[in-house]
Amino acid sequence: MASPTHKLPSLGYSYDALEPAISAQIMDLHHSKHHATYVANLNAALASYSSASVPDQIALQAAIKFNGGGHINHSLFWANLTPASSPDANPQAAPQLIKSIGETWGSVGGLQAAVKAAALGIQGSGWVWLVREQGGKAAGRGGLRIVPTKDQDPVVGGEIPIIGIDMWEHAYYLQARQFPLHYLNGKASYIDNIWSVINWKTAEERFLGGREEAFSVLKSSL
Amino acid sequence: MASSLLRTSTSALRAATRSAKPVGAAGLAGTSFVRGKATLPDLSYDYGALEPHISGKIMELHHKNHHQTYVNGLNAAVEQIQEAQAKGDMAKAASFAPLLNFHGGGHINHSLFWENLAPSGKGGGGGPEGELAKEIDETFGGFEPLRKKMNAALAGIQGSGWAWLVQDGEKGGLSVITKANQDPVTGSLKPLLGIDAWEHAYYLQYQNRKAEYFDAVWNVVNWETVGKRMS
Numbered sequence: 001m002a003s004p005t006h007k008l009p010s011l012g013y014s015y016d017a018l019e020p021a022i023s024a025q026i027m028d029l030h031h032s033k034h035h036a037t038y039v040a041n042l043n044a045a046l047a048s049y050s051s052a053s054v055p056d057q058i059a060l061q062a063a064i065k066f067n068g069g070g071h072i073n074h075s076l077f078w079a080n081l082t083p084a085s086s087p088d089a090n091p092q093a094a095p096q097l098i099k100s101i102g103e104t105w106g107s108v109g110g111l112q113a114a115v116k117a118a119a120l121g122i123q124g125s126g127w128v129w130l131v132r133e134q135g136g137k138a139a140g141r142g143g144l145r146i147v148p149t150k151d152q153d154p155v156v157g158g159e160i161p162i163i164g165i166d167m168w169e170h171a172y173y174l175q176a177r178q179f180p181l182h183y184l185n186g187k188a189s190y191i192d193n194i195w196s197v198i199n200w201k202t203a204e205e206r207f208l209g210g211r212e213e214a215f216s217v218l219k220s221s222l
Numbered sequence: 223m224a225s226s227l228l229r230t231s232t233s234a235l236r237a238a239t240r241s242a243k244p245v246g247a248a249g250l251a252g253t254s255f256v257r258g259k260a261t262l263p264d265l266s267y268d269y270g271a272l273e274p275h276i277s278g279k280i281m282e283l284h285h286k287n288h289h290q291t292y293v294n295g296l297n298a299a300v301e302q303i304q305e306a307q308a309k310g311d312m313a314k315a316a317s318f319a320p321l322l323n324f325h326g327g328g329h330i331n332h333s334l335f336w337e338n339l340a341p342s343g344k345g346g347g348g349g350p351e352g353e354l355a356k357e358i359d360e361t362f363g364g365f366e367p368l369r370k371k372m373n374a375a376l377a378g379i380q381g382s383g384w385a386w387l388v389q390d391g392e393k394g395g396l397s398v399i400t401k402a403n404q405d406p407v408t409g410s411l412k413p414l415l416g417i418d419a420w421e422h423a424y425y426l427q428y429q430n431r432k433a434e435y436f437d438a439v440w441n442v443v444n445w446e447t448v449g450k451r452m453s
């Protein structure tokens with residue numbers, strides 16, 4: 001039985017559209033190489049899965065989790081970014097979410113400080129996510145949390161990913177001194193600057209919707 | 223565990239930690255921690271000396287920034303543990319164990335890494351010799367199969383981490399293992415050769431083409447150091 005083949009989703013903007021926060025070179029490599037490799041490896045693992053023996057299937061599960069997670073996480077990431085000039089990059093594009101953030105962290109600044117602390121605490125490769133607990137009251141207090149995940153572990157279970165930030169070194173390292181904003185090993189400034197290209201409209205939609213809506217980006221890449 | 227780490231450590235590690243005891247989880251239960259502070263060890267070659275296989279820019283950032291951050295993190299963790307311990311708050315002291323493992327591991331791993339590298343043609347490259355070559359032949363069927371095995375291990379790391387050629391201090395045999403993030407090689411295993419598979423180790427030069435870095439790094443492996451680590 002042939003399993004559906006996953007495809008690399010297209011970005012809703014050009015590779016250079018997130019400059020100066022994220023350089024075109026990083027976006028190009030990140031999307032056309034890193035994400036494409038997760039998709040290719042996921043498809044390869046799924047293709048051999050159904051005809052594999054049970055021990056081989058168990059061995060393939062690590063590859064499916066890693067590459068499937070990589071595909072899910074990057075698909076969510078591209079959709080929660082937008083050019084800084086877009087109205088969607090303004091937190092006002094997410095009135096309900098901002099209200100809830102205010103109740104939880106006092107302000108967007110409070111959220112940003114908490115996200116930064118979580119991101120800097122990751123020991124190795126990983127992601128930091130703003131999530132909402134499914135079933136939690138959308139506009140109510142307590143539904144929002146910050147969750148760091150390791151490597152390509154996706155946010156699974158009862159949580160809805162709202163904003164994800166890739167904390168792998170490949171996400172920022174190439175921005176060296178010649179760039180207006182430079183990172184290299186300075187991941188704190190990468191986190192500071194990525195807020196200028198966060199897509200608050202997408203974040204609001206994920207916040208108000210369920211997991212179905214949050215993961216809808218994956219359906220379009222099947 | 224801490225003392226076995228000390229026994230297996232190299233001169234680089236001893237120099238790097240000076241009077242400091244190497245860190246390990248066992249250190250938490252110990253009565254004394256570190257007398258001196260961990261310091262960044264000097265490299266025995268210039269930043270540009272491993273080119274074209276590892277760029278000078280990578281070496282400089284890797285040593286001066288990344289390794290220094292682990293040194294600072296280790297010293298901070300040790301200090302916080304000592305403070306908590308002095309107040310008799312063992313739960314709080316224990317809560318710093320992950321930081322100690324991460325930064326202590328980062329310091330140990332990088333100290334070993336710098337010493338198991340050398341400029342190509344000036345101690346770097348070629349292949350294992352003497353007893354080490356004999357052991358590698360017996361275990362892996364030769365240097366080339368070892369290289370392939372280690373490169374496959376490096377390529378298989380899902381995230382950040384290291385691949386190590388290790389010797390079992392009790393049973394004696396060689397093997398290739400991987401460690402996640404900055405987890406150091408511990409227990410009866412003795413690190414002989416470590417390759418850093420974090421993206422910061424190659425990204426500025428090789429970007430996503432990490433297999434090219436894993437191939438190139440063998441041109442700067444210091445086999446004399448690796449051989450000396452074997453008992």
Ligand SMILES: [Fe+2]
Pocket residue numbers: 030034074166168170171
């Ligand atoms: Fe990524």
Ligand SMILES: [Fe+2]
Pocket residue numbers: 284288332418420422423
């Ligand atoms: Fe490193």
